[in-house]
Amino acid sequence: xxxxxxxIGTTNIKCVLFGPxxxxxxxxxREHSTEYPKPSWAEQRAEAWWDGAVETxxxxxxxxxxxxxxxxxxxxxxQAPTLLALDAAGRPLAxxxxxxxxxxxxxxxxxxxxxxAERIYGITGNWxxxxxxxxxxxxxxxNRPELAxxxxxxxxxxxxxxFMLTGERSADAGHASLSQVCDLASxxxxxxxxxxxxFDVTVMPRIAESGEVAGKVTARAAxxxxxxxxxxxxxxxxxxxxxxxxxGILGEGASAEMSGTSSTLLxxxxxxxxxxxxxxxxxxxxxxxxxxxxxxxTGASLRWLRDLAYGxxxxxxxxxxxxxxxxxxxxxxxxxxxxxxxxERAPIWDSDARGAFIGLTLDKTRAxxxxxxxxxxxxALRDNVEAAEAAGFAVGRLRVVxxxxxxxxxxxxxxxxxxxxxxxxxxxxGAPGGLAYLLAVHTGEFGSVAEAAARCLKPGRIVEPxxxxxxxxxxxxxxxxxAYAHLKEDFAVLAAIGRRPGR
Numbered sequence: 001x002x003x004x005x006x007x008i009g010t011t012n013i014k015c016v017l018f019g020p021x022x023x024x025x026x027x028x029x030r031e032h033s034t035e036y037p038k039p040s041w042a043e044q045r046a047e048a049w050w051d052g053a054v055e056t057x058x059x060x061x062x063x064x065x066x067x068x069x070x071x072x073x074x075x076x077x078x079q080a081p082t083l084l085a086l087d088a089a090g091r092p093l094a095x096x097x098x099x100x101x102x103x104x105x106x107x108x109x110x111x112x113x114x115x116x117a118e119r120i121y122g123i124t125g126n127w128x129x130x131x132x133x134x135x136x137x138x139x140x141x142x143n144r145p146e147l148a149x150x151x152x153x154x155x156x157x158x159x160x161x162x163f164m165l166t167g168e169r170s171a172d173a174g175h176a177s178l179s180q181v182c183d184l185a186s187x188x189x190x191x192x193x194x195x196x197x198x199f200d201v202t203v204m205p206r207i208a209e210s211g212e213v214a215g216k217v218t219a220r221a222a223x224x225x226x227x228x229x230x231x232x233x234x235x236x237x238x239x240x241x242x243x244x245x246x247x248g249i250l251g252e253g254a255s256a257e258m259s260g261t262s263s264t265l266l267x268x269x270x271x272x273x274x275x276x277x278x279x280x281x282x283x284x285x286x287x288x289x290x291x292x293x294x295x296x297x298t299g300a301s302l303r304w305l306r307d308l309a310y311g312x313x314x315x316x317x318x319x320x321x322x323x324x325x326x327x328x329x330x331x332x333x334x335x336x337x338x339x340x341x342x343x344e345r346a347p348i349w350d351s352d353a354r355g356a357f358i359g360l361t362l363d364k365t366r367a368x369x370x371x372x373x374x375x376x377x378x379x380a381l382r383d384n385v386e387a388a389e390a391a392g393f394a395v396g397r398l399r400v401v402x403x404x405x406x407x408x409x410x411x412x413x414x415x416x417x418x419x420x421x422x423x424x425x426x427x428x429x430g431a432p433g434g435l436a437y438l439l440a441v442h443t444g445e446f447g448s449v450a451e452a453a454a455r456c457l458k459p460g461r462i463v464e465p466x467x468x469x470x471x472x473x474x475x476x477x478x479x480x481x482x483a484y485a486h487l488k489e490d491f492a493v494l495a496a497i498g499r500r501p502g503r
Contacts, residue, residue, distance in 0.1 A: 001072040003439035004060070004227070005432035006053055007239055008078035008157040010034065010044075010098065010261035011303065011403075013052030016429055017060040017071075020445065022436035022456045024429060025066070028059035031313055035095065039498035040102040040351065042342060043095035046084050046160050053161050057225045068228040072443040074165065074217070075234040077242040077431040078157030079261075081178050083136040085151040090163060093147045097136050098157075100262075100296060102343040102351035107142065108135035115196055123193060125177070125184040125274035129349050131294075132180030134197055141198030148198065153205055158236045165225070165233050166215025169205040172235040176207045177282035184272060184280070208235035210284035211438050211449075234435075234442060237284050240264045242431025244283070244290055245438070247399040248453040255395045257381060257414075257422075259404040260430065261300045265293035265346075265384040267393050275391040277347040278384075284438060285449040291393065293346040293384030298377035299404055301339045301355065305373055309366045318407075324367035325374060326409035332472045333368045335359045336483050337376030340491075344380075347387035348484065352495035358483055374410045375473070378417035379480040385418060397421050399460060401428040408463075416469040417477065423460040 002025065007014045011034075016027040030052035035043045053076075061068065084096040097103070112120065112128045120128045128134070133154075141148045155163060156175045163169055176182040176189070181197065181204070183190045189204045208214050214235040222229040237245075243258030244250075244266045254268045270287045274280045279292045302321065310317035340353035357372065385395050397420060404410055405428045415422045429436075437452035446452040 001443050002070045004071050004074045005435035006076045007431040008049050010079045013056055015056035015060050016432040017064050018436045022440050026060040026064040028056040042098050042100035044098055045095050046092045050164050054224050061226045073232045073439050075435040075439050076158040076161045076236040077239045080175050080238045081133045082157045084155050086153050087150050088152040100342045102130045104130045104135035104139035105351040107138040124180045125280035126180050127276045130351050131345050134180040137197035162214050165217050165221045167218050168215030170208050170214040171205045172210045173282045174238040174241045210235055210237045239431040241284050242434035243401050245434025247401045248457045250450050253394050256399040259402040263295045263298040267291045277387045295380045296345050297341040298339050301341050301373050321370045322407050322409050325371045331469050333371040335372035336480050337372040339376040339380050346384050352492045354491045374413050378414045379477050382417050399423045401425045402430045411463045415463045416465040417473045419465050419470050422463050424463055425460040
Protein backbone atom coordinates (compact mmCIF):
# COMPACT_ATOMS: atom_id res chain seq x y z
CA UNK A 1 0.00 0.00 0.00
CA UNK A 2 1.17 3.53 -0.79
CA UNK A 3 0.86 6.70 1.25
CA UNK A 4 1.23 10.41 0.55
CA UNK A 5 2.95 13.05 2.71
CA UNK A 6 2.90 16.81 2.28
CA UNK A 7 4.93 19.49 4.06
CA ILE A 8 3.85 23.13 4.01
CA GLY A 9 7.26 24.69 4.55
CA THR A 10 8.22 28.33 4.84
CA THR A 11 9.83 28.26 1.40
CA ASN A 12 8.43 25.21 -0.38
CA ILE A 13 5.49 22.87 -0.57
CA LYS A 14 6.90 19.35 -0.72
CA CYS A 15 4.91 16.22 -1.60
CA VAL A 16 6.28 12.68 -1.45
CA LEU A 17 4.59 9.44 -2.46
CA PHE A 18 5.79 6.46 -0.42
CA GLY A 19 5.69 2.75 -1.05
CA PRO A 20 6.20 -0.16 1.40
CA UNK A 21 8.96 0.32 3.93
CA UNK A 22 8.44 4.10 3.86
CA UNK A 23 10.45 4.15 0.63
CA UNK A 24 9.96 7.27 -1.52
CA UNK A 25 8.47 6.58 -4.95
CA UNK A 26 8.05 10.09 -6.36
CA UNK A 27 8.29 13.65 -5.08
CA UNK A 28 7.57 17.20 -6.19
CA UNK A 29 8.12 20.70 -4.80
CA ARG A 30 6.80 24.19 -5.40
CA GLU A 31 8.43 27.33 -4.05
CA HIS A 32 6.15 30.01 -2.67
CA SER A 33 6.75 33.54 -1.47
CA THR A 34 6.70 35.35 1.84
CA GLU A 35 5.57 38.95 1.96
CA TYR A 36 7.18 41.46 4.34
CA PRO A 37 4.74 44.43 4.33
CA LYS A 38 6.51 46.17 7.21
CA PRO A 39 9.64 45.60 9.29
CA SER A 40 9.22 42.48 11.45
CA TRP A 41 6.10 41.39 9.53
CA ALA A 42 5.99 38.11 7.58
CA GLU A 43 2.89 36.87 5.79
CA GLN A 44 1.92 34.13 3.36
CA ARG A 45 -1.26 33.47 1.42
CA ALA A 46 -3.02 30.26 2.37
CA GLU A 47 -4.38 30.02 -1.17
CA ALA A 48 -0.78 29.61 -2.37
CA TRP A 49 -0.31 26.73 0.07
CA TRP A 50 -3.35 24.99 -1.36
CA ASP A 51 -2.36 25.67 -4.98
CA GLY A 52 1.09 24.21 -4.28
CA ALA A 53 -0.40 21.22 -2.51
CA VAL A 54 -2.76 20.48 -5.41
CA GLU A 55 -0.03 20.87 -8.03
CA THR A 56 2.49 18.68 -6.20
CA UNK A 57 -0.05 15.96 -5.42
CA UNK A 58 -1.09 15.78 -9.06
CA UNK A 59 2.57 15.76 -10.14
CA UNK A 60 3.62 12.83 -7.93
CA UNK A 61 0.60 10.82 -9.01
CA UNK A 62 1.46 11.52 -12.65
CA UNK A 63 5.17 10.78 -12.23
CA UNK A 64 4.56 7.51 -10.45
CA UNK A 65 1.59 6.34 -12.45
CA UNK A 66 0.03 5.37 -9.11
CA UNK A 67 -3.65 4.57 -8.97
CA UNK A 68 -5.31 6.82 -6.41
CA UNK A 69 -7.07 3.81 -4.93
CA UNK A 70 -3.66 2.41 -3.91
CA UNK A 71 -3.05 5.31 -1.52
CA UNK A 72 -4.00 4.23 1.97
CA UNK A 73 -3.68 7.56 3.77
CA UNK A 74 -2.42 11.14 3.56
CA UNK A 75 -0.61 13.20 6.21
CA UNK A 76 0.42 16.85 6.24
CA UNK A 77 3.04 18.69 8.29
CA UNK A 78 3.72 22.38 8.35
CA GLN A 79 5.70 25.38 9.49
CA ALA A 80 4.55 26.52 12.90
CA PRO A 81 2.99 28.37 14.48
CA THR A 82 0.92 30.32 11.94
CA LEU A 83 -2.18 32.42 12.52
CA LEU A 84 -4.75 31.92 9.77
CA ALA A 85 -8.29 33.22 10.30
CA LEU A 86 -11.14 31.66 8.33
CA ASP A 87 -14.70 32.92 8.08
CA ALA A 88 -17.79 30.74 8.46
CA ALA A 89 -17.54 29.67 4.82
CA GLY A 90 -13.93 28.55 5.29
CA ARG A 91 -12.40 31.45 3.39
CA PRO A 92 -9.17 33.11 4.60
CA LEU A 93 -9.94 36.55 6.01
CA ALA A 94 -6.35 37.79 5.70
CA UNK A 95 -2.90 36.49 4.82
CA UNK A 96 -1.50 34.05 7.36
CA UNK A 97 0.78 35.61 9.96
CA UNK A 98 3.61 33.08 10.02
CA UNK A 99 6.00 32.07 12.77
CA UNK A 100 8.67 34.47 11.50
CA UNK A 101 6.44 37.50 12.12
CA UNK A 102 7.38 39.62 15.18
CA UNK A 103 4.78 42.41 14.93
CA UNK A 104 3.12 41.38 18.21
CA UNK A 105 6.14 42.03 20.44
CA UNK A 106 4.27 44.85 22.21
CA UNK A 107 1.23 42.67 22.82
CA UNK A 108 3.52 39.96 24.18
CA UNK A 109 5.04 42.37 26.69
CA UNK A 110 1.61 43.50 27.86
CA UNK A 111 0.30 39.95 28.20
CA UNK A 112 3.37 39.01 30.24
CA UNK A 113 2.63 41.93 32.59
CA UNK A 114 -1.12 41.34 32.78
CA UNK A 115 -1.10 37.56 33.25
CA UNK A 116 2.45 37.08 34.45
CA ALA A 117 5.22 35.51 32.40
CA GLU A 118 5.59 32.72 34.95
CA ARG A 119 1.85 32.00 34.77
CA ILE A 120 1.92 31.74 30.95
CA TYR A 121 4.99 29.51 31.16
CA GLY A 122 3.35 27.37 33.83
CA ILE A 123 0.24 26.78 31.72
CA THR A 124 1.91 26.21 28.36
CA GLY A 125 5.49 25.12 29.01
CA ASN A 126 6.75 27.95 26.80
CA TRP A 127 8.04 31.36 27.87
CA UNK A 128 6.13 34.34 26.41
CA UNK A 129 7.40 35.43 23.01
CA UNK A 130 5.87 36.92 19.86
CA UNK A 131 6.86 33.73 18.02
CA UNK A 132 3.81 32.01 19.51
CA UNK A 133 0.12 32.55 18.74
CA UNK A 134 -0.96 34.08 22.06
CA UNK A 135 0.39 37.55 21.27
CA UNK A 136 -0.51 37.25 17.56
CA UNK A 137 -4.13 36.61 18.55
CA UNK A 138 -4.08 39.71 20.76
CA UNK A 139 -2.61 41.76 17.92
CA UNK A 140 -5.31 40.48 15.55
CA UNK A 141 -8.05 41.40 18.02
CA UNK A 142 -6.63 44.90 18.59
CA ASN A 143 -5.68 45.75 15.00
CA ARG A 144 -8.18 43.79 12.90
CA PRO A 145 -11.28 43.89 15.09
CA GLU A 146 -13.71 43.65 12.18
CA LEU A 147 -11.94 40.50 10.93
CA ALA A 148 -11.66 39.12 14.46
CA UNK A 149 -15.44 39.40 14.82
CA UNK A 150 -15.93 37.47 11.56
CA UNK A 151 -13.46 34.69 12.44
CA UNK A 152 -15.06 31.26 12.73
CA UNK A 153 -11.82 29.33 13.32
CA UNK A 154 -8.06 29.78 13.47
CA UNK A 155 -6.06 27.08 11.70
CA UNK A 156 -2.39 26.23 11.29
CA UNK A 157 -0.71 25.69 7.92
CA UNK A 158 -1.24 21.93 7.85
CA UNK A 159 -4.68 22.36 9.42
CA UNK A 160 -5.73 24.50 6.45
CA UNK A 161 -4.64 21.85 3.96
CA UNK A 162 -6.44 19.20 6.02
CA PHE A 163 -9.54 21.42 5.97
CA MET A 164 -9.36 21.84 2.21
CA LEU A 165 -8.96 18.08 1.79
CA THR A 166 -11.63 16.98 4.26
CA GLY A 167 -13.83 19.91 5.27
CA GLU A 168 -12.93 19.18 8.90
CA ARG A 169 -11.34 21.76 11.23
CA SER A 170 -8.57 20.28 13.35
CA ALA A 171 -5.17 20.88 14.90
CA ASP A 172 -2.68 18.16 15.72
CA ALA A 173 -1.52 18.03 19.33
CA GLY A 174 1.98 19.24 18.43
CA HIS A 175 0.69 22.39 16.77
CA ALA A 176 -1.64 22.95 19.73
CA SER A 177 1.27 22.66 22.19
CA LEU A 178 3.22 25.23 20.18
CA SER A 179 0.39 27.77 20.15
CA GLN A 180 0.87 29.12 23.69
CA VAL A 181 -2.90 28.95 24.15
CA CYS A 182 -2.95 25.24 25.05
CA ASP A 183 -2.80 23.83 28.59
CA LEU A 184 0.21 21.54 28.89
CA ALA A 185 -1.34 19.50 31.68
CA SER A 186 -4.72 18.83 30.08
CA UNK A 187 -3.84 19.04 26.39
CA UNK A 188 -6.91 21.27 25.87
CA UNK A 189 -7.20 24.88 24.77
CA UNK A 190 -6.75 27.34 27.64
CA UNK A 191 -9.87 29.46 28.10
CA UNK A 192 -7.91 31.76 30.40
CA UNK A 193 -5.24 32.58 27.83
CA UNK A 194 -7.65 32.82 24.91
CA UNK A 195 -9.80 35.26 26.90
CA UNK A 196 -6.71 37.38 27.58
CA UNK A 197 -6.07 37.44 23.83
CA UNK A 198 -9.65 38.55 23.14
CA PHE A 199 -11.23 35.27 22.00
CA ASP A 200 -12.91 32.19 23.40
CA VAL A 201 -12.38 28.50 22.74
CA THR A 202 -15.09 28.37 20.06
CA VAL A 203 -12.65 29.82 17.50
CA MET A 204 -10.18 26.98 18.03
CA PRO A 205 -10.37 23.67 16.14
CA ARG A 206 -10.62 20.15 17.53
CA ILE A 207 -7.27 18.82 18.82
CA ALA A 208 -6.27 15.39 17.51
CA GLU A 209 -3.21 13.21 18.01
CA SER A 210 -0.80 13.23 15.06
CA GLY A 211 -1.65 9.71 13.92
CA GLU A 212 -5.40 10.14 14.40
CA VAL A 213 -7.66 10.44 11.35
CA ALA A 214 -8.76 14.08 11.06
CA GLY A 215 -11.16 13.43 8.19
CA LYS A 216 -11.51 11.89 4.74
CA VAL A 217 -10.90 13.36 1.29
CA THR A 218 -14.07 14.95 -0.06
CA ALA A 219 -15.36 14.48 -3.60
CA ARG A 220 -14.46 18.10 -4.40
CA ALA A 221 -10.89 17.73 -3.12
CA ALA A 222 -10.57 14.42 -4.96
CA UNK A 223 -11.49 16.09 -8.24
CA UNK A 224 -8.86 18.78 -7.70
CA UNK A 225 -6.00 16.64 -6.43
CA UNK A 226 -6.42 13.29 -8.14
CA UNK A 227 -6.81 11.51 -4.81
CA UNK A 228 -9.65 9.09 -4.20
CA UNK A 229 -12.65 10.38 -2.26
CA UNK A 230 -12.77 8.80 1.18
CA UNK A 231 -8.98 8.49 1.59
CA UNK A 232 -8.13 9.01 5.30
CA UNK A 233 -6.19 12.16 6.20
CA UNK A 234 -4.22 12.06 9.45
CA UNK A 235 -4.02 15.08 11.76
CA UNK A 236 -0.33 15.42 10.89
CA UNK A 237 2.48 17.21 12.69
CA UNK A 238 4.64 20.27 13.17
CA UNK A 239 7.46 20.17 10.61
CA UNK A 240 10.00 19.90 13.44
CA UNK A 241 8.25 16.81 14.78
CA UNK A 242 8.30 15.27 11.30
CA UNK A 243 12.01 16.00 11.11
CA UNK A 244 12.58 14.44 14.52
CA UNK A 245 10.74 11.28 13.48
CA UNK A 246 12.70 11.02 10.23
CA UNK A 247 15.96 11.29 12.16
CA GLY A 248 14.86 8.67 14.67
CA ILE A 249 14.86 11.23 17.49
CA LEU A 250 12.56 9.22 19.71
CA GLY A 251 14.35 7.90 22.78
CA GLU A 252 15.61 9.80 25.80
CA GLY A 253 18.69 11.85 24.95
CA ALA A 254 18.53 11.57 21.14
CA SER A 255 19.20 14.85 19.33
CA ALA A 256 19.26 16.30 15.83
CA GLU A 257 19.25 19.52 13.85
CA MET A 258 16.50 20.06 11.30
CA SER A 259 17.91 22.48 8.75
CA GLY A 260 15.84 24.54 6.37
CA THR A 261 14.55 28.10 6.07
CA SER A 262 14.93 28.11 9.80
CA SER A 263 16.87 25.51 11.75
CA THR A 264 15.90 23.75 14.94
CA LEU A 265 17.86 21.83 17.52
CA LEU A 266 15.69 18.86 18.52
CA UNK A 267 16.05 16.79 21.72
CA UNK A 268 13.75 13.92 22.62
CA UNK A 269 12.56 12.90 26.05
CA UNK A 270 9.95 10.53 27.46
CA UNK A 271 8.29 13.30 29.48
CA UNK A 272 7.68 16.99 28.98
CA UNK A 273 10.79 18.96 29.98
CA UNK A 274 10.04 22.67 29.54
CA UNK A 275 12.93 25.13 29.74
CA UNK A 276 12.60 28.95 29.52
CA UNK A 277 15.24 29.29 26.78
CA UNK A 278 13.89 26.41 24.70
CA UNK A 279 10.57 25.50 23.09
CA UNK A 280 8.42 22.57 24.14
CA UNK A 281 6.49 20.59 21.49
CA UNK A 282 4.34 17.54 22.10
CA UNK A 283 5.59 14.64 20.01
CA UNK A 284 3.79 12.34 17.61
CA UNK A 285 3.94 9.09 19.57
CA UNK A 286 3.24 7.96 23.13
CA UNK A 287 5.88 9.25 25.58
CA UNK A 288 7.42 11.36 22.81
CA UNK A 289 8.24 14.94 23.74
CA UNK A 290 10.58 17.37 22.03
CA UNK A 291 12.52 20.24 23.52
CA UNK A 292 13.70 22.47 20.71
CA UNK A 293 16.06 25.33 20.08
CA UNK A 294 14.45 27.05 17.08
CA UNK A 295 16.47 29.60 15.11
CA UNK A 296 14.59 32.07 12.96
CA UNK A 297 16.38 32.58 9.68
CA THR A 298 19.44 30.40 9.11
CA GLY A 299 18.51 29.00 5.70
CA ALA A 300 16.47 32.14 5.01
CA SER A 301 19.66 34.19 5.35
CA LEU A 302 21.38 32.04 2.74
CA ARG A 303 18.32 32.33 0.49
CA TRP A 304 18.49 36.13 0.91
CA LEU A 305 22.14 36.06 -0.23
CA ARG A 306 21.21 33.68 -3.06
CA ASP A 307 18.63 36.14 -4.36
CA LEU A 308 20.89 39.14 -3.84
CA ALA A 309 24.17 37.85 -5.25
CA TYR A 310 23.68 34.48 -6.96
CA GLY A 311 20.83 34.95 -9.42
CA UNK A 312 17.91 33.70 -7.35
CA UNK A 313 15.94 30.48 -7.66
CA UNK A 314 16.17 28.11 -10.59
CA UNK A 315 19.73 29.04 -11.53
CA UNK A 316 21.71 26.32 -9.76
CA UNK A 317 22.55 28.98 -7.21
CA UNK A 318 22.84 26.70 -4.17
CA UNK A 319 25.22 24.37 -6.00
CA UNK A 320 27.36 27.39 -6.88
CA UNK A 321 27.24 28.72 -3.31
CA UNK A 322 28.37 25.38 -1.92
CA UNK A 323 31.15 25.08 -4.49
CA UNK A 324 32.46 28.59 -3.82
CA UNK A 325 32.23 28.20 -0.05
CA UNK A 326 34.31 25.01 -0.22
CA UNK A 327 36.77 26.13 -2.93
CA UNK A 328 40.40 25.55 -2.11
CA UNK A 329 39.57 24.06 1.27
CA UNK A 330 38.57 27.51 2.49
CA UNK A 331 38.83 27.96 6.23
CA UNK A 332 37.08 30.42 8.57
CA UNK A 333 35.98 33.56 6.76
CA UNK A 334 37.06 35.92 9.53
CA UNK A 335 33.69 37.68 9.20
CA UNK A 336 31.07 37.58 11.95
CA UNK A 337 27.52 37.21 10.65
CA UNK A 338 24.59 37.52 13.05
CA UNK A 339 21.78 35.48 11.40
CA UNK A 340 18.99 37.48 13.00
CA UNK A 341 17.33 38.62 9.78
CA UNK A 342 13.86 38.08 11.26
CA UNK A 343 14.62 38.66 14.92
CA GLU A 344 15.74 35.59 16.80
CA ARG A 345 14.14 32.84 18.77
CA ALA A 346 16.22 30.49 20.92
CA PRO A 347 18.23 31.05 22.92
CA ILE A 348 18.18 34.88 22.99
CA TRP A 349 14.43 35.41 22.24
CA ASP A 350 14.84 38.92 20.88
CA SER A 351 12.25 40.21 18.40
CA ASP A 352 14.36 43.31 17.75
CA ALA A 353 17.58 41.48 16.85
CA ARG A 354 18.81 42.18 13.33
CA GLY A 355 21.23 40.62 10.87
CA ALA A 356 24.73 42.04 10.65
CA PHE A 357 28.05 41.41 8.92
CA ILE A 358 31.00 42.48 11.04
CA GLY A 359 34.59 42.60 9.80
CA LEU A 360 34.09 43.30 6.10
CA THR A 361 37.12 44.46 4.13
CA LEU A 362 37.54 45.40 0.48
CA ASP A 363 39.09 42.06 -0.44
CA LYS A 364 36.05 40.04 0.62
CA THR A 365 34.03 38.25 -2.06
CA ARG A 366 30.51 36.87 -2.29
CA ALA A 367 32.00 33.46 -1.46
CA UNK A 368 33.33 34.93 1.80
CA UNK A 369 29.85 36.25 2.56
CA UNK A 370 28.29 32.87 1.80
CA UNK A 371 30.73 31.14 4.11
CA UNK A 372 30.11 33.77 6.80
CA UNK A 373 26.35 33.12 6.58
CA UNK A 374 26.98 29.39 7.02
CA UNK A 375 29.27 30.12 9.97
CA UNK A 376 26.72 32.43 11.59
CA UNK A 377 24.09 29.70 11.38
CA UNK A 378 26.56 27.24 12.92
CA UNK A 379 27.31 29.69 15.75
CA ALA A 380 23.56 30.02 16.39
CA LEU A 381 23.34 26.22 16.57
CA ARG A 382 26.24 26.09 19.05
CA ASP A 383 24.55 28.81 21.12
CA ASN A 384 21.49 26.56 21.39
CA VAL A 385 23.52 23.44 22.14
CA GLU A 386 25.22 25.23 25.01
CA ALA A 387 21.88 26.55 26.32
CA ALA A 388 20.42 23.03 26.15
CA GLU A 389 23.38 21.53 27.99
CA ALA A 390 23.13 24.23 30.65
CA ALA A 391 19.46 23.21 31.08
CA GLY A 392 20.50 19.61 31.71
CA PHE A 393 20.09 18.05 28.27
CA ALA A 394 22.80 15.70 27.03
CA VAL A 395 23.57 16.65 23.42
CA GLY A 396 25.95 14.19 21.80
CA ARG A 397 26.45 13.48 18.13
CA LEU A 398 23.85 15.40 16.14
CA ARG A 399 21.97 13.96 13.21
CA VAL A 400 21.31 16.61 10.56
CA VAL A 401 18.18 16.36 8.43
CA UNK A 402 16.28 18.70 6.15
CA UNK A 403 16.89 20.93 3.20
CA UNK A 404 20.53 21.84 3.81
CA UNK A 405 21.73 18.47 5.11
CA UNK A 406 23.42 17.76 1.79
CA UNK A 407 25.75 20.78 1.84
CA UNK A 408 29.24 19.39 2.45
CA UNK A 409 30.71 22.83 3.13
CA UNK A 410 28.04 23.69 5.69
CA UNK A 411 28.25 20.30 7.41
CA UNK A 412 32.01 20.61 7.87
CA UNK A 413 31.60 24.14 9.26
CA UNK A 414 28.97 22.92 11.75
CA UNK A 415 31.11 20.01 12.90
CA UNK A 416 34.09 22.32 13.36
CA UNK A 417 32.14 25.03 15.21
CA UNK A 418 30.61 22.40 17.52
CA UNK A 419 33.87 20.42 17.73
CA UNK A 420 31.98 17.15 17.49
CA UNK A 421 30.99 14.59 14.91
CA UNK A 422 27.69 15.11 13.13
CA UNK A 423 25.74 12.49 11.22
CA UNK A 424 24.43 13.72 7.89
CA UNK A 425 21.30 11.93 6.75
CA UNK A 426 22.12 12.37 3.09
CA UNK A 427 18.81 11.10 1.70
CA UNK A 428 16.83 13.30 4.05
CA UNK A 429 13.34 14.24 2.95
CA GLY A 430 12.73 16.40 6.00
CA ALA A 431 9.30 16.30 7.61
CA PRO A 432 7.69 14.07 4.93
CA GLY A 433 10.18 11.35 5.85
CA GLY A 434 8.85 11.35 9.41
CA LEU A 435 5.24 11.46 8.25
CA ALA A 436 5.96 8.29 6.26
CA TYR A 437 6.48 6.44 9.56
CA LEU A 438 3.18 7.74 10.96
CA LEU A 439 1.42 6.69 7.78
CA ALA A 440 3.01 3.23 7.79
CA VAL A 441 1.74 2.73 11.34
CA HIS A 442 -1.75 3.82 10.28
CA THR A 443 -1.82 1.37 7.37
CA GLY A 444 -0.68 -1.46 9.64
CA GLU A 445 2.76 -2.01 8.14
CA PHE A 446 4.44 -1.30 11.49
CA GLY A 447 3.19 -1.48 15.04
CA SER A 448 4.72 1.81 16.19
CA VAL A 449 6.69 4.80 14.97
CA ALA A 450 9.71 3.48 16.87
CA GLU A 451 9.49 0.17 15.00
CA ALA A 452 9.15 2.01 11.68
CA ALA A 453 12.23 4.11 12.41
CA ALA A 454 14.24 1.09 13.56
CA ARG A 455 13.35 -0.84 10.41
CA CYS A 456 13.62 1.96 7.85
CA LEU A 457 16.19 4.47 9.09
CA LYS A 458 19.52 4.19 7.28
CA PRO A 459 22.73 5.27 9.02
CA GLY A 460 24.03 8.62 7.86
CA ARG A 461 27.48 9.76 6.84
CA ILE A 462 29.77 10.89 9.66
CA VAL A 463 31.30 14.34 9.18
CA GLU A 464 34.34 15.08 11.32
CA PRO A 465 35.49 18.53 12.47
CA UNK A 466 38.40 20.06 10.58
CA UNK A 467 40.92 20.06 13.40
CA UNK A 468 42.77 23.10 12.01
CA UNK A 469 39.56 25.17 12.12
CA UNK A 470 38.31 24.31 15.58
CA UNK A 471 40.44 26.75 17.59
CA UNK A 472 39.75 29.64 15.22
CA UNK A 473 36.02 28.97 15.30
CA UNK A 474 36.09 28.79 19.07
CA UNK A 475 37.61 32.27 19.14
CA UNK A 476 35.13 33.59 16.56
CA UNK A 477 32.19 32.14 18.48
CA UNK A 478 33.24 34.25 21.46
CA UNK A 479 33.22 37.32 19.22
CA UNK A 480 29.81 36.28 17.83
CA UNK A 481 28.35 36.25 21.35
CA UNK A 482 30.05 39.53 22.24
CA ALA A 483 28.86 41.21 19.04
CA TYR A 484 25.22 40.58 19.87
CA ALA A 485 25.71 41.82 23.44
CA HIS A 486 27.31 45.01 22.12
CA LEU A 487 24.63 45.61 19.48
CA LYS A 488 21.52 44.59 21.43
CA GLU A 489 20.64 48.16 22.43
CA ASP A 490 21.28 49.44 18.90
CA PHE A 491 19.02 46.76 17.46
CA ALA A 492 16.21 47.86 19.77
CA VAL A 493 16.60 51.48 18.66
CA LEU A 494 16.67 50.51 14.97
CA ALA A 495 13.56 48.38 15.43
CA ALA A 496 11.75 51.28 17.11
CA ILE A 497 12.71 53.62 14.25
CA GLY A 498 11.40 51.06 11.75
CA ARG A 499 8.04 50.90 13.53
CA ARG A 500 7.42 54.66 13.35
CA PRO A 501 4.51 55.82 11.17
CA GLY A 502 5.46 56.76 7.64
CA ARG A 503 8.01 53.98 7.28
